[in-house]
Amino acid sequence: MSTVLPAVALSLVSAVAYAAAAVAQERLASRASGTGALRLLGSGAWWWSVALNAAAALLHVVALAYGPLTVVQPLGALTLVAAVPLGARTAGRRVSPAEWRGTALTLLGLAAILVTASGPAPGEVLSVPQALAVAGATAALIGMLSRPGARPGLRHATASGVASGVASALTQTVTVAATDRTGPLLSVQVIGVALLVAAFAAGGLLLSQTAYRGGLGAPLAVVTLANPTAAAVIGLALLGERLQGGPAGVLLALAGAGLASWGVVLLSRAAHRDDDHPVAAVLALQPGSAAPERVPRQPAPGHLTTVTR
Incomplete structure (x- = not known):
C-alpha cells in the first residue's frame, strides 16, 4: 500500500480541485448567463476555475507516474464525491440522504479496489x-x-x-x-x-x-x-499490472467495482433530477472553456428543462 500512497494522495487532491473548479464554473455560469467570452476573460472567478482545472489535470498526470492505472483511474470517481459537499456548502443547503448513500457506496467500493489493486509504481x-x-x-x-x-x-x-x-x-x-x-x-x-x-x-x-x-x-x-x-x-x-490476493482479491475487486458503480449511479440520478446539483457541475470540467455550456435535454411532456455542462 505504501508504494501507491503518493498516487492516492495526488488523485485525492486532483479530485477536490476538479470538483471545486466545477462548482465555481457552475456558479459563474448561473450569474453570467449570456455573458460574452471577452467579459469572462476579465473575471477573476473564471481564471480561478481555469487554474484549478489545470492544477487538477497536472496532479492527475503526476499520479499516473506513481501508481498503476488500476488504482489511479477509479479514484477519478472521487470528483463526484467531492462535488457533493462542496456544492451543498456553496448553495447553502444540506446533503440529501440519497447523496450520502451514493457517497458512502462509492467510497467503500473504491477502498476495496484500492486494497486489491495496490502495486508498485509503474x-x-x-x-x-x-x-x-x-x-x-x-x-x-x-x-x-x-x-x-x-x-x-x-x-x-x-x-x-x-x-x-x-x-x-x-x-x-x-x-x-x-x-x-x-x-x-x-x-x-x-x-x-x-x-x-x-x-x-x-x-x-x-x-x-x-x-x-x-x-x-x-x-x-x-x-x-x-x-x-x-x-x-x-x-x-x-x-x-496485477490484482493482489489471488481469487479472493479478484472477488473483492469485483465487489468493490459493483459498490462504486452503484454509488456513482445514485449520485448521477441526483444530478439528473436537479440541473443545479453539484454533481451536474462536474460536467463543466472543460479546461480553457469560458463557461459551462448549456445544452437542451429531451423534455418531458409539458415541461422544458436544460442540462448544465
Whole structure:
C-alpha cells in the first residue's frame, strides 16, 4: 500500500480541485448567463476555475507516474464525491440522504479496489506498436459506438469514457517514458504517444458533449465507469499490472467495482433530477472553456428543462 500512497494522495487532491473548479464554473455560469467570452476573460472567478482545472489535470498526470492505472483511474470517481459537499456548502443547503448513500457506496467500493489493486509504481510502458494497436482498436470501437445517425446517449457516453480512459493510459506511458533517465526526454515514442493522447482526450470531450444531449444521469454514470474500465484493461493486459490476493482479491475487486458503480449511479440520478446539483457541475470540467455550456435535454411532456455542462 505504501508504494501507491503518493498516487492516492495526488488523485485525492486532483479530485477536490476538479470538483471545486466545477462548482465555481457552475456558479459563474448561473450569474453570467449570456455573458460574452471577452467579459469572462476579465473575471477573476473564471481564471480561478481555469487554474484549478489545470492544477487538477497536472496532479492527475503526476499520479499516473506513481501508481498503476488500476488504482489511479477509479479514484477519478472521487470528483463526484467531492462535488457533493462542496456544492451543498456553496448553495447553502444540506446533503440529501440519497447523496450520502451514493457517497458512502462509492467510497467503500473504491477502498476495496484500492486494497486489491495496490502495486508498485509503474515501470512498464506501451511500445510504439502496442500504442498504435491500442489506438486502432479504440478508434474502431469508438466509430462503431458513435456511427452517424446514432441517437445521442449511452453509446456516445461509453465511447467518451473509453476515449478518456485510453488517453490516461497513454498519458502514463508518456510520463514514465519521459522521466526515464536512461533514454532521451523527447523520443519518437514520447512524441508519438503524446499526439495520440491529445487526439483521444479531444475526442472524449466531444463525445461527452454529444452524449449529454440525451440527458444527464445515465450518460454521466456510463462515462464515469467506462473510463477506469478501459484504463484497467490496458493496465492488466499490456502493462503487467496485477490484482493482489489471488481469487479472493479478484472477488473483492469485483465487489468493490459493483459498490462504486452503484454509488456513482445514485449520485448521477441526483444530478439528473436537479440541473443545479453539484454533481451536474462536474460536467463543466472543460479546461480553457469560458463557461459551462448549456445544452437542451429531451423534455418531458409539458415541461422544458436544460442540462448544465
